Amino acid sequence: MAVGETRFPEMPVIEGLRLGAAMAGIKKPDRRDLVVIEIPEGARVAGAFTRNAFCAAPVMVAREHLAACVARGEGARYLVVNTGNANAGTGATGLRDARTTCAELARLAGVEEASVLPFSTGVIGEPLPMDRLLAGLPGAVQALDDGSDAWLAAGEGILTTDTRAKGASVTLTLGDATVTINGIAKGSGMIRPDMATMLAFVATDAAIEQALLDGLLREAVERSFNCITVDSDTSTNDACLLIATGRGAAVVDGEALERFREGLLQVMAELAQAVIRDGEGATKFVTLRVEEARSRREALDVAFTVAHSPLVKTALYASDANWGRILAAVGRAPVEEFDVDLVTIDLGEVRLVENGGRAPGYAEEAGSAVMAREEIEIRIALGRGEQHATVWTSDLSHDYVSINADYRS
Amino acid sequence: MAVGETRFPEMPVIEGLRLGAAMAGIKKPDRRDLVVIEIPEGARVAGAFTRNAFCAAPVMVAREHLAACVARGEGARYLVVNTGNANAGTGATGLRDARTTCAELARLAGVEEASVLPFSTGVIGEPLPMDRLLAGLPGAVQALDDGSDAWLAAGEGILTTDTRAKGASVTLTLGDATVTINGIAKGSGMIRPDMATMLAFVATDAAIEQALLDGLLREAVERSFNCITVDSDTSTNDACLLIATGRGAAVVDGEALERFREGLLQVMAELAQAVIRDGEGATKFVTLRVEEARSRREALDVAFTVAHSPLVKTALYASDANWGRILAAVGRAPVEEFDVDLVTIDLGEVRLVENGGRAPGYAEEAGSAVMAREEIEIRIALGRGEQHATVWTSDLSHDYVSINADYRS
Incomplete structure (x- = not known):
């Protein structure tokens, strides 16, 4: 794949x-x-x-x-x-x-x-x-x-x-x-x-x-x-x-x-x-852009925490706009004095999260429509600085498990 | 499961x-x-x-x-x-x-x-x-x-x-x-x-x-x-x-x-x-014991790096004694001045790794026999101190992906 x-x-x-x-x-x-x-x-x-x-x-x-x-x-x-x-x-x-x-x-x-x-x-x-x-x-x-x-x-x-x-x-x-x-x-x-x-x-x-x-x-x-x-x-x-x-x-x-x-x-x-x-088992190409960080290091830390989350990656595989998993991953990133009420999360052109919760105008169908695409952009603005970083990743699919469970055989 | x-x-x-x-x-x-x-x-x-x-x-x-x-x-x-x-x-x-x-x-x-x-x-x-x-x-x-x-x-x-x-x-x-x-x-x-x-x-x-x-x-x-x-x-x-x-x-x-x-x-x-x-999709219960670390923090860092590795977790799922993946995960753990030639890795009663490579007496069948068990212990000795830590984890299976790709539906 x-x-x-x-x-x-x-x-x-x-x-x-x-x-x-x-x-x-x-x-x-x-x-x-x-x-x-x-x-x-x-x-x-x-x-x-x-x-x-x-x-x-x-x-x-x-x-x-x-x-x-x-x-x-x-x-x-x-x-x-x-x-x-x-x-x-x-x-x-x-x-x-x-x-x-x-x-x-x-x-x-x-x-x-x-x-x-x-x-x-x-x-x-x-x-x-x-x-x-x-x-x-x-x-x-x-x-x-x-x-x-x-x-x-x-x-x-x-x-x-x-x-x-x-x-x-x-x-x-x-x-x-x-x-x-x-x-x-x-x-x-x-x-x-x-x-x-x-x-x-x-x-x-x-x-x-x-x-x-x-x-x-x-x-x-x-x-x-x-x-x-x-x-x-x-x-x-x-x-x-x-x-x-x-x-x-x-x-x-x-x-x-x-x-x-x-x-x-x-x-x-x-x-x-x-x-x-061409990532193992990849069905999605995901661009994770983290903005408004205090440093590029901080932006990268948040981006990689989200990119490595098995729960985010399986939701991407399922084309499920499960923004709670993105939010939970952002929340456990190693960021000091993190005021999560300032965070916004956008999936493509759709605002998912603001003020620490689901964005008022968000409708599930709009999120699902973006998630159905093969190429997906997630933008996370931390509201605490001017630095940014972009990380690219793939999803976690059944094929990833199959490829790596069978690799040596 | x-x-x-x-x-x-x-x-x-x-x-x-x-x-x-x-x-x-x-x-x-x-x-x-x-x-x-x-x-x-x-x-x-x-x-x-x-x-x-x-x-x-x-x-x-x-x-x-x-x-x-x-x-x-x-x-x-x-x-x-x-x-x-x-x-x-x-x-x-x-x-x-x-x-x-x-x-x-x-x-x-x-x-x-x-x-x-x-x-x-x-x-x-x-x-x-x-x-x-x-x-x-x-x-x-x-x-x-x-x-x-x-x-x-x-x-x-x-x-x-x-x-x-x-x-x-x-x-x-x-x-x-x-x-x-x-x-x-x-x-x-x-x-x-x-x-x-x-x-x-x-x-x-x-x-x-x-x-x-x-x-x-x-x-x-x-x-x-x-x-x-x-x-x-x-x-x-x-x-x-x-x-x-x-x-x-x-x-x-x-x-x-x-x-x-x-x-x-x-x-x-x-x-x-x-x-x-009872971990999602778990088919193995794995005890990771890291010994001879300079600090408990260092032992935990190594143990969690191995425990989080999708490649180690899929090898566990496949009952594949792929010690190279364990070694690669240990090698990327955040340890300062790490002399990997001092590291030994044991799978149950079987020595896998010493002097930076496969242990001389290791035979694939012995490793596979341990990996076939439902309960597996991996011991990693770093050869640089006296502290230790134990972490418990499960494997990464098709059921984990299914459970998390379908959770909201």
């Missing part, structure tokens, strides 16, 4: 950046499950990784290798991604397997081991099938290409319980040059990213120096992947990479920087929202 | 304390939905109420009336409880209805309005059907009785989506006197109490002065109702009352106080666990 249409877009070439996918049979036969991304020399790469204390072996190695590249004033040269197995909770064996994967790709490509960053996603706690993974690498390297089909193949090659590939692209005109930003992502369950999503790879041909690139990634992650939740569970393998090849226009400051920042946020927000639309 | 057997016990008489239930037809016909509890003069009463900022009208009035009684050096004289309607999110009308209910019972019983405490549970956001509620009061008063059947009728009269009445009782020998503690509770969904449960009424014939009674209640709630979760949603109507009639032995200090404290915790923990066994 998935909400709405998410078309995989036409992806313009980013010169020097190539993607290749192969079928390595890591968990299941006959599906793309191994992806290699080639980054041209001279590129800059920024990364954001999960903050789950149990982070997976590939996350540890990717973080270490990226730090080594940055210290040398370089970008990474290759990313290698497998699906079907997360290589998480695998101890010393897992670390050795992640390093071996990098070493083998480095050998095939003629680069240093530390220039390769590894990523894995799938079942936690089982050893990587290294024979099949290593045997698949040459095929992925041979498939490397810079066309739109290669982006789609890579987008498909990183999926797990996802039902469709997720891509986004914008092309910006900066003065007399154009700059492209392409991205792909995967994620459907175990989605409550903390500083990163399941896996997202975003690339641009812009020329951006390392510190600025790091800051742009951090800021865009904060307002895209860190604002989505399917089930409140933060993955052990979340990672988001931003690659700037540097072959296109330079982005340094002023209006060009501003437009690049907006374009990057657009690509990353589209990818983050595509993850929610 | 519900886990295991919970027999409603034989409840000894607590002299002067009587309970009466009636069928007022508040939401549905032909079921007990209105309960009156009569407390003898001279009793002391302590209360713990929800900390949801949107607290219901009856909670506000009960808190206010109880404070007035305590200020006069008295206990409350009557409790009145309706099910089928929470009188929450009902604004000024709700407050007036709660006061009118108290006033009418006070008139019937010949006491002051402020000696009556009101409680409501059920659907949020609909006005109380005052005509039916008030018409039912005389029948509940006429039914007042101190026998075990009256406790059972009251236990049944406060249920909503619960499938069975919940009672617990202990009789303690203190020197040459005996003291009885009886309690009833309701709750099945919207269960993540914060300083109280959905509704629990506990009474003893012991003589205990107000400040000590308040302290005993606070302490017992902290280790019983505040250690359970079904779905992480804190109700707007949670309340827990402790009544000491004072007609039996005095409890002041020393060994008598110690034994009373233990007996009270036993009754309240049994009631709290009965709520989980």
